Amino acid sequence: MDLAFSGWPGIIILAVYGALMLGVGLFTYLRNRNIHESLDEYYLGGRGLGVTVLFFTFFATQYSGNTVVGYPPSAYRQGFEYLVSVPFFIMIIMAYLLFAPRLYSIGKKYKLVTPAQWFEKRYKSKAITILASLLMLYGLGNYLLEQLVAIGQGVSGLTGGTIPYQLGVIFFVIIMLIYGWLGGMRSVAYTDTIQGFALLFGVFMLLIGSIIYFGGVPTSTDYMQAYSPEKLGIPDAPGVRNWLSLLLLIGIGAAVYPHAIQRIFSAKSEKTLKRSFSRMAWMPFATAGVVFLIGIIGINAFPGLSTGESEQLVGMMASSIASQNMIFYWAMILLFGGVIAAIVSTADSILLTFQSIISNDLYGNYINPDASERKKLLVGKLIGVVAVGILILIAWFPPATLYQIFVLKFELLIQISPGFIIGLYWNRLHPKAVFAGMLAGTIVASVMTIFDLSLLNIASGLWGLLLNLIICVIGSLMMSVSEKEESESEQVISV
Amino acid sequence: MNKQRKEPINYPKIWIAFGILLALITPWYFPGSFDDIFIFGLPLWAIIIIIASLMLSATLSYVIKHFWMIEEEKEEIKGKE
Numbered sequence: 004m005d006l007a008f009s010g011w012p013g014i015i016i017l018a019v020y021g022a023l024m025l026g027v028g029l030f031t032y033l034r035n036r037n038i039h040e041s042l043d044e045y046y047l048g049g050r051g052l053g054v055t056v057l058f059f060t061f062f063a064t065q066y067s068g069n070t071v072v073g074y075p076p077s078a079y080r081q082g083f084e085y086l087v088s089v090p091f092f093i094m095i096i097m098a099y100l101l102f103a104p105r106l107y108s109i110g111k112k113y114k115l116v117t118p119a120q121w122f123e124k125r126y127k128s129k130a131i132t133i134l135a136s137l138l139m140l141y142g143l144g145n146y147l148l149e150q151l152v153a154i155g156q157g158v159s160g161l162t163g164g165t166i167p168y169q170l171g172v173i174f175f176v177i178i179m180l181i182y183g184w185l186g187g188m189r190s191v192a193y194t195d196t197i198q199g200f201a202l203l204f205g206v207f208m209l210l211i212g213s214i215i216y217f218g219g220v221p222t223s224t225d226y227m228q229a230y231s232p233e234k235l236g237i238p239d240a241p242g243v244r245n246w247l248s249l250l251l252l253i254g255i256g257a258a259v260y261p262h263a264i265q266r267i268f269s270a271k272s273e274k275t276l277k278r279s280f281s282r283m284a285w286m287p288f289a290t291a292g293v294v295f296l297i298g299i300i301g302i303n304a305f306p307g308l309s310t311g312e313s314e315q316l317v318g319m320m321a322s323s324i325a326s327q328n329m330i331f332y333w334a335m336i337l338l339f340g341g342v343i344a345a346i347v348s349t350a351d352s353i354l355l356t357f358q359s360i361i362s363n364d365l366y367g368n369y370i371n372p373d374a375s376e377r378k379k380l381l382v383g384k385l386i387g388v389v390a391v392g393i394l395i396l397i398a399w400f401p402p403a404t405l406y407q408i409f410v411l412k413f414e415l416l417i418q419i420s421p422g423f424i425i426g427l428y429w430n431r432l433h434p435k436a437v438f439a440g441m442l443a444g445t446i447v448a449s450v451m452t453i454f455d456l457s458l459l460n461i462a463s464g465l466w467g468l469l470l471n472l473i474i475c476v477i478g479s480l481m482m483s484v485s486e487k488e489e490s491e492s493e494q495v496i497s498v
Numbered sequence: 499m500n501k502q503r504k505e506p507i508n509y510p511k512i513w514i515a516f517g518i519l520l521a522l523i524t525p526w527y528f529p530g531s532f533d534d535i536f537i538f539g540l541p542l543w544a545i546i547i548i549i550a551s552l553m554l555s556a557t558l559s560y561v562i563k564h565f566w567m568i569e570e571e572k573e574e575i576k577g578k579e
Contacts, residue, residue, distance in 0.1 A: 014527045022508070029518065039519045081545050083541055083543075084528055085546055085549075086544050088552065089547075089548070089551055090523040090547070090550075093523075093551055093554050094520075095559050096559060097516055097520075097554070100506045100507075100558070100561065100562070100566075101507065104505050104506060104507070104566045104568055105505060105507070107567070107569065108568045111569065121502075158576065220539045220540060221517040221538065222539075223539070224536060224541075225539075226542070235533075235541050236533055236541075237525055237530070237532060237533060237543050238525050238539075242525075243524060243525060243526045246525065247524050250520065250523070250524065271572045272569070272570070272577075273566075273567075273568060273569040273570045273573060274570055274573070275576075277566055277570075280558075280562050281558070281559045281563065284555045284559050284562070285555050285559070286556040287551070287555075288551075288552075288555075292548075301523050303579025376538075396547075410508055411511045428507065496579075498505055498568055
């Protein structure tokens with residue numbers, strides 16, 4: 004991102020923004036002195052998040068800075084076929100309905116703090132809990148790495164290179180660690196709310212500016228009809244398969260993000276959770292829909308860009324709009340401040356969940372079960388800080404080989420879903436089948452991704468998931484569970 | 499356990515409806531003749547996908563409101579105490 008219009012106002016916005024986040028951290032720390040004694044208080048905000056805050060914190064798990072900066076270039080290149088980005092965000096809410104109602108109830112009953120803890124409760128198998136925890140930590144780690152790189156690029160782009168990449172990363176990571184440490188989930192959720200507002204305001208101003216200065220969608224359609232009619236046409240058979248695969252992969256994948264699951268446990272009440280989901284069901288039109296239109300307008304505004312050049316599309320459009328008048332100038336500065344804010348807000352959520360799995364599941368469950376909650380929390384927080392340090396080093400000195408292992412996220416995270424979701428309802432699901440399925444799915448998805456193998460234009464994570472699901476179900480039907488285990492499971496999953 | 503208890507997973511009709519909507523938000527069913535029809539600058543097929551997506555959001559909101567009641571009553575009674 005190289006923005007011609009930015010410079011000192013960009014630095015001011017980032018400084019103000021950093022100060023605001025620190026203020027939120029300090030405020031939550033002073034108001035809730037007791038949170039450092041309890042996992043519930045620190046990681047789940049004392050299970051007391053209300054509708055608006057819960058809504059924005061879910062919003063931050065689904066929409067990141069990447070939605071604003073990365074989606075318009077895809078729409079620019081693919082045309083109307085990229086309209087799929089609107090329904091795939093709606094699918095996430097449908098996937099939640101498969102498990103969130105019961106999970107909220109069970110989470111409340113057993114005071115669950117992390118997704119891995121549900122595996123422990125349900126299967127009482129060390130192997131499954133550890134495999135699921137590692138998959139989540141690995142996926143979350145890579146996801147965090149991606150956010151750190153994006154923060155650095157965003158800051159150096161917004162300030163026209165005045166603040167270099169490394170300094171940008173360090174500045175925001177330190178702020179994020181401080182407010183996270185001070186206020187836990189409460190800090191994260193309150194900052195998510197501020198970040199969500201900044202982002203929504205910015206994209207709407209970008210859309211309005213694009214319509215005023217570049218002409219609306221009809222102008223762009225006329226252009227496509229004349230020069231690139233394929234961008235308007237109905238998707239062909241491989242296009243339709245890819246479309247459906249995206250709906251399923253993102254629908255299920257984003258719903259079982261560990262940090263998204265953890266937010267279900269944070270809800271103040273069922274009613275609060277329901278209202279937040281209900282709002283989320285409509286958000287894709289205001290977010291993915293708006294950025295899709297921006298990409299389509301870009302086809303006419305900046306025709307003929309190569310793939311690499313088109314990645315800069317949002318920066319180019321914002322620069323043109325910012326040069327028109329003062330209102331748009333500041334709106335675009337706010338937009339890019341909001342983009343960076345959104346990336347930080349995604350990063351902090353991931354980090355908090357990462358720390359909670361260490362605190363609660365690995366350290367608290369297996370290494371030192373007798374530790375006090377205070378100690379478990381401290382270990383989780385410290386290991387989280389160390390992990391961020393390692394990830395920053397990887398971001399600065401990317402390894403020359405095996406770079407693909409840092410790309411795996413979604414493909415791995417989605418493999419926890421059969422054991423996680425079906426286990427909520429089916430008491431005969433066999434722990435060994437769950438473990439075998441999860442492992443096989445992980446191997447298939449990883450190998451296909453690392454070696455860039457493709458089958459029928461369907462995502463590699465979905466092939467892994469399919470195998471995982473088959474092993475879970477057929478394995479469970481073939482192996483018998485003792486009557487005692489069956490009735491114990493029945494007891495656990497009843498609501 | 500109260501009589502009002504409802505969970506979306508227990509209603510097959512809901513999932514049939516979601517299945518139909520999933521089919522409607524996937525662009526496999528448009529005749530080739532739709533290629534050249536535009537309304538307000540948008541291809542007709544894209545408008546139909548958007549309408550189907552709005553229907554999906556509306557259905558989701560409806561299901562969330564009316565078919566998901568596990569803890570709500572208990573929590574409200576507790577809240578009043």
